[in-house]
Amino acid sequence: MSNESGHDAVVEPEITPERAAVRAGADRWLQELMDWVRIPSVSADPAHHGDVRASAEFLAAKLRAVGFPTVQIWDETAALPAVYAHWPSGDPDAVRVTVYGHHDVQPADGEERWTYPPFEPTVVGDLLFGRGASDDKGNIFMHLLGVQAHLAATGRTAPAVDLTLFVEGEEESGSPHISELLTAHRAELDADVVVVSDTGIFNVDTPSVCVGMRGLVAGELRVHGPDVDLHSGSFGGAVPNPITELSRMLAALHDENRRIAVPGFYEGVIDPTPEERAATAALPFDEEGWITTSAASRAAVGEAGWSTLERVGVRPTAEINGIWGGYTGPGGKTIVPTDATAKLSFRLVGKQDPEHIRRVVAEFFQGMAFDGLTVEMVWEAGGVKPMHVSTSHPATIAARDALGRAFDTDTVLLTREGGSGPEAELAEAMDAPLVFLGVMTDDDQIHAPNERASVPLLYRGCEAVAHLWTGLAAIGRGRLDEG
Numbered sequence: 001m002s003n004e005s006g007h008d009a010v011v012e013p014e015i016t017p018e019r020a021a022v023r024a025g026a027d028r029w030l031q032e033l034m035d036w037v038r039i040p041s042v043s044a045d046p047a048h049h050g051d052v053r054a055s056a057e058f059l060a061a062k063l064r065a066v067g068f069p070t071v072q073i074w075d076e077t078a079a080l081p082a083v084y085a086h087w088p089s090g091d092p093d094a095v096r097v098t099v100y101g102h103h104d105v106q107p108a109d110g111e112e113r114w115t116y117p118p119f120e121p122t123v124v125g126d127l128l129f130g131r132g133a134s135d136d137k138g139n140i141f142m143h144l145l146g147v148q149a150h151l152a153a154t155g156r157t158a159p160a161v162d163l164t165l166f167v168e169g170e171e172e173s174g175s176p177h178i179s180e181l182l183t184a185h186r187a188e189l190d191a192d193v194v195v196v197s198d199t200g201i202f203n204v205d206t207p208s209v210c211v212g213m214r215g216l217v218a219g220e221l222r223v224h225g226p227d228v229d230l231h232s233g234s235f236g237g238a239v240p241n242p243i244t245e246l247s248r249m250l251a252a253l254h255d256e257n258r259r260i261a262v263p264g265f266y267e268g269v270i271d272p273t274p275e276e277r278a279a280t281a282a283l284p285f286d287e288e289g290w291i292t293t294s295a296a297s298r299a300a301v302g303e304a305g306w307s308t309l310e311r312v313g314v315r316p317t318a319e320i321n322g323i324w325g326g327y328t329g330p331g332g333k334t335i336v337p338t339d340a341t342a343k344l345s346f347r348l349v350g351k352q353d354p355e356h357i358r359r360v361v362a363e364f365f366q367g368m369a370f371d372g373l374t375v376e377m378v379w380e381a382g383g384v385k386p387m388h389v390s391t392s393h394p395a396t397i398a399a400r401d402a403l404g405r406a407f408d409t410d411t412v413l414l415t416r417e418g419g420s421g422p423e424a425e426l427a428e429a430m431d432a433p434l435v436f437l438g439v440m441t442d443d444d445q446i447h448a449p450n451e452r453a454s455v456p457l458l459y460r461g462c463e464a465v466a467h468l469w470t471g472l473a474a475i476g477r478g479r480l481d482e483g
Contacts, residue, residue, distance in 0.1 A: 017154075029145045030455065033137065037131070067151075070085065070086040094161055108131045163469065175422040192481070194435070211415070239372065249375075265318075285308070398475060402464040
């Protein structure tokens with residue numbers, strides 16, 4: 001279309017009622033999000049457990065102010081405080097939705113590497129800097145403005161769905177008590193569909209819906225040799241050196257093609273179909289740009305025969321997260337050390353079972369031990385199963401449509417994410433389909449210094465939330481159950 005000057009006219013995106021409502025509430029919403037980010041709710045650090053409670057109380061107060069008639073802080077178990085909120089639709093047979101996310105955050109160690117203090121949120125251009133700005137406070141806070149926009153756009157006094165929020169306080173510590181919470185509060189969390197807002201989109205220009213996340217098990221490999229540090233001149237070469245043997249074991253984790261060499265490890269792995277591989281290949285992925293920016297690296301390497309996106313989405317991994325032992329201070333100390341330790345994590349896909357992985361990995365390392373060494377694999381509590389959702393389920397289609405309307409596009413792609421969370425346990429406990437709705441990106445530097453979120457993307461997420469409740473209500477409980 002051209003204007004009178006002969007130049008192509010710029011077509012402005014439609015100002016939907018949802019978008020207008022988001023814009024009207026945006027400034028106040030952003031300030032309140034920044035207030036929330038200021039609370040250092042680091043679940044991994046006992047010194048911040050009081051802050052985790054303060055974070056829960058802050059969110060509970062904001063949910064009440066938005067209009068949720070029932071808001072509770074769940075702290076009756078050993079779990080750090082979780083927030084529960086419920087707003088019934090008032091419509092008979094309304095679709096029941098439970099939204100999951102978390103309000104705890106990663107530690108902000110390495111503060112010297114932060115451009116802005118991690119718990120002093122700062123807006124620079126379109127970016128909000130601060131720990132939790134993206135993961136996961138920003139993506140959960142979208143639901144507050146989102147439900148307000150939904151009500152304003154529809155003229156309703158209550159949501160079109162029976163809406164429940166379940167925001168835990170321990171996700172960044174592996175959700176060690178989520179099973180207890182899900183069991184104790186099964187009735188309150190009952191749902192026809194679970195919406196997880198702890199994932200992202202492909203990039204700022206490419207809206208997408210996540211359809212899979214990897215599972216996780218993690219632990220420490222501990223190798224003990226002599227009972228005391230020994231003089232390396234008197235004993236070196238004649239007794240086992242734990243660091244040498246630990247290094248040998250770790251080097252054996254992968255073969256020459258970087259495939260995990262643990263017997264039985266690939267049991268339950270489901271290879272993607274040719275159609276799924278084609279869909280991944282069609283994503284607008286700038287590998288060189290990814291290497292030098294998000295990955296802060298110089299090369300992409302991994303299991304042979306798989307692309308970079310497939311390696312972080314549909315393939316399992318074995319990673320060495322840390323290693324230590326012996327003397328590491330200034331100068332030399334010529335010893336055969338008594339102990340060596342490595343932290344390991346394993347990402348799982350398909351139908352891999354965490355318990356099976358623990359067993360075969362422990363057996364693998366035990367089989368490499370010899371006389372004079374004590375080898376022990378000490379696992380962290382819990383473990384997370386992988387999760388994959390149906391791409392054809394009506395709830396997935398509704399999530400894609402909601403994002404498409406928020407981003408003014410008919411093209412919303414499907415992606416998988418390499419991270420892990422309690423999604424599979426949520427879906428199993430509630431016996432309900434699960435969909436992902438979040439707007440994080442790889443550029444958000446979650447878990448790293450200078451975590452940030454794109455403010456315009458967060459506003460788009462608020463719009464998508466507003467559209468999703470209308471879309472799920474239109475589907476109805478019957479069709480969701482059939483899906």
